[in-house]
Amino acid sequence: MILHKFKNQSDLDRAAADLIISMVRSKPNAILGMATGGTPVGLYKEIVKTYQAGLVSFAHAKTFNLDEYVGLPVTHKESYRNFMQTNLFDHIDIQAGNTHVPDGNAADVDAECRLYDKMMFEQGPVDLQLLGIGGNGHIGFNEPDEHLSRGTYKVTLKQETREANKRFFNHIDEVPTHAVTMGMGTIMQARAILLVVKGAEKAEILDRTLNGPITTQLPASLLQTHPRVIVMTDCDVNYKVSF
Ligand code: PGA
Secondary structure (H helix, E strand, C coil): EEEEEECCHHHHHHHHHHHHHHHHHHCCCCEEEEECCCCCCCHHHHHHHHHCCCCCCCCEEEEEECEEEEECCCCCCCCCHHHHHHHCCCCCCCCCCHECCCCCCCCCCCCHHHHHHHHHHHHCCCCEEECCCCCCCEEECCCCCCCCCCCEEEEEEEEEEEEEHHHHCCHHHHCCEEECCCCCCHHHCCCEEEEEEHHHHHHHHHHHHHCCEECCCCCHHHHHHHHCCEEECCCCCCCCCCC
């Protein structure tokens, strides 16, 4: 892993956006793995600014999002499809048909998961996967557990995850109980991974992700086994290389 530390979140957003932009400039038909939540909002703004300045085009790029809530209409302001439209896709020249977010309202969710993996297998691998991290160490919505899933699957969200995300809703009861998420195997197939971690409250989980034991109880720790992970953070942490 490579760790880049930033003095503030705006420098971090710009650097993360620049990495994604340089990927698309060097490979216009790049496949990007996208993330939602509070973490990527600022970097998506930077990407939009660069697009509006005429300095990058997404006309040939494709995207696959990590996850989607189960049971929220796509028009709901907190659906991850809506998040992607309002924060990024509506403001750049990506073709609608080239953007993919799992369908959390599919009549047959298991079939939807298999279809998502099939599309990613046939069109992939993802060139650059953007990740945030949950306070409990989840990536995508792969929650800490005794076992993790290889492929895309329907997950029961942990109470701490629903609590963390209730800030986006009026009430905890409105936060969905389930989501569809890329599995760990799907995420780990990306050629390169950009993990963005913001805020002092994430310093401890980031330290354990970088330096702690690799365990399914901290799904992000599996990133230690991936050959190309770039971590960008404003947290005060160090990567203690042990050789
Ligand atoms: P956040 O969520 O960006 O809203 O902190 C990250 C995550 O849960 O993966």
